[in-house]
Amino acid sequence: MAIHMKYSVNLGGEPGVMSSSIHHMPCQIHADGEASVSKYFKPYIRKQDGNEDVLCASFRGYPLMGKIIPLPQGYRGIVAQENVKPMTEGAERNIHVxxxxxxxxxxxxxxxxxxxxxxxxxxxxxxxSEVLHSTTDESNG
Structure with missing residues (x-):
């Protein structure tokens, strides 16, 4: 059975830009919402000795090693929120950036x-994907 859903993305003006405040952690946290990352996590991030690109930290006593990853040129990520969950599967959904x-x-x-x-x-x-979907002009003239 196919399910078709409509998504409407409302930018509502220019959303705030978060530079490197986004973290992808190797764990699953059963909660949604904001976290006080700068208060509890950022002060403990340090550079690895001998390798300036690698960061070190710990989460709940487990060691972490990380790296700041830039998105490809011309792309940007979004943090989206759905305020009202739909009552049925086919209902229109509103996602706010x-x-x-x-x-x-x-x-x-x-x-x-x-x-x-x-x-x-x-x-x-x-x-x-960009190479596969690009158009090229291979004329030799």
Whole structure:
């Protein structure tokens, strides 16, 4: 059975830009909403000795290693919120963009992020997709 849903994205003016305040953590947290990242997490982030690109921190006693990942040129991420959940599956949904970002901090447990990580290798597909869908003029004249 196919389900068709309509999404309306309301920018409501220019959303606030969050530079590197977005974190992708290797865990599942059963909560939605804002967190006091700068109060409880950011002061404990430090650069790894000998490697300026790798960041170190810990979350609930577990070591984390991370890296700031820029989004591909011409792209930006969004943080969206749905204020009213639909009552039925086919109902129209309104999603509001709260913030945008151009980079995020990607964290792994006790190993530096690398291109073999699923999320980072997925970002490579943006470049592949642009090449596949671009039009080229191969005339030699």
């Amino acid at each position: 709260m913030h945008t970002f151009t980079s995020f901090t990607y964290w792994n447990w006790d190993k530096p992020p690398c291109q073999n990580d699923a999320l980072l290798s997925a970002l490579d597909w943006v470049d592949v």
